[in-house]
Amino acid sequence: MNRYISSLIIALFSLVTLNAQNKSTTNMENLKLTSEWDKTFPKSDRVNHRKVTFTNRYGITLAADIYSPKNAGAPLPAIAVCGPFGAVKEQCSGLYAQEMAECGFIALAFDPSFTGESGGLPRYTTSPDINTEDFSAAVDFLVTDPAVNPEAVGVIGICGWGGLAINAAAADPRIKATVASTMYDMSRVSSNGYFDSADTPEDRDKLKSTLAVQRTEDFRNGTPKLGGGVPDVLPEDAPEFLRDYFDYYKTPRGYHPRSLNSNGGRNATSPIPWINFPLMSRAGEIKSAVMIIHGEKAHSFYFGSDAYKKLTVTPGQDNNKLLMVIPGASHTDLYDRKDIIPFDALVRFFNEYLK
Secondary structure (H helix, E strand, C coil), rough: CCEEEEEEHHHHHHHHHHHHHHHHHHHCCCCCCCCCCCCCCCCCCCCEEEEEECCCCCCCEEEEEEEEEEECCCCEEEEEECCCCCCCCCCCHHHHHHHHHHHHCCCEECCCCCCCCCCCCCCCCHHHHHHHHHHHHHHHHHCCCCCCEEEEEEEEEECCHHHHHHHHHCCCEEEEEEEEEECCCCCHHHHHHHHHHHCCCHHHHHHHHHHHHHHHHHHHHHHCCCCCCCCCCCCCCCHHHHHHHHHHHHCCCCCCCCCCCCCCCCCCCHHHHHHHCCCCCCCCHCEEEEEEECCCCCCCCHHHHHHHHHHHCCCCCCEEEEEEEECCCCCCCCHHHCCCCEEEEEHHHHHHHHH
């Protein structure tokens, strides 16, 4: 009898889950997608481009640009791309996606939940769980596309989305190959400060107290306060990495009106969930291939090099965990400098592991 009841409960749960999934697929948010080419990079005449939408497991509708090589057969290997943290698909991720499409891949550059043209409320917030899910939702879309080989899907995460890409690969075995470019570990920087300069219980207690006060104020106001993006005017004593960000997000090189970093930034309370979320905790269990690319001169280099140390080479697959250091490159050089980003190495990597 107990076995019968257990089976009935499982069946009912599966039915409810299936109905919820069907509802989330058919009742997507009505997003307003621009029809014009408003990217920070020129359109390639070697690829096809179209806009698509899909839902994640939380029912949030995501907006994406899908790039595919012209006159290519099917099915093709595919790559989901996102980042940097606080950017939109019209910036770096779209550039990466278009470049990979020129090299024979179907590539999907998407806006994360709460950001850009994607749905989700409140706007401009972040979540280590939901944002990791965004990558898997992109994989959902790709593996069910008839033009895609479902056994040959990878991801590229840029900046803060590099850490999220690794986290997604640790949870989702459908991801066969992962590239983290100029990556941040958002959990580490949120809880420890830059260069682990605030890595004490006292420092974290002070941060949590500040965030708690702001959370109460947000509730009273009914509107979350924005934390501020890259400043409009650089202070004279601005560190070099802030100058790098300014040169990208605040100039025609990378400015975009929907980009959080180019404008008001994320909600001021966004660090709350990251403080207790160990983003790299399962990185050593990833069996699929991972390649971390970082600039030698990047202020963020320690995130990538330390993440690489957590990876474990899969038995029988020599060298399926790679760290590629780009001599002389800064953090933002790997955003859009096509003369520095090693796209040829990315193509070799994905060709090898997305077979």
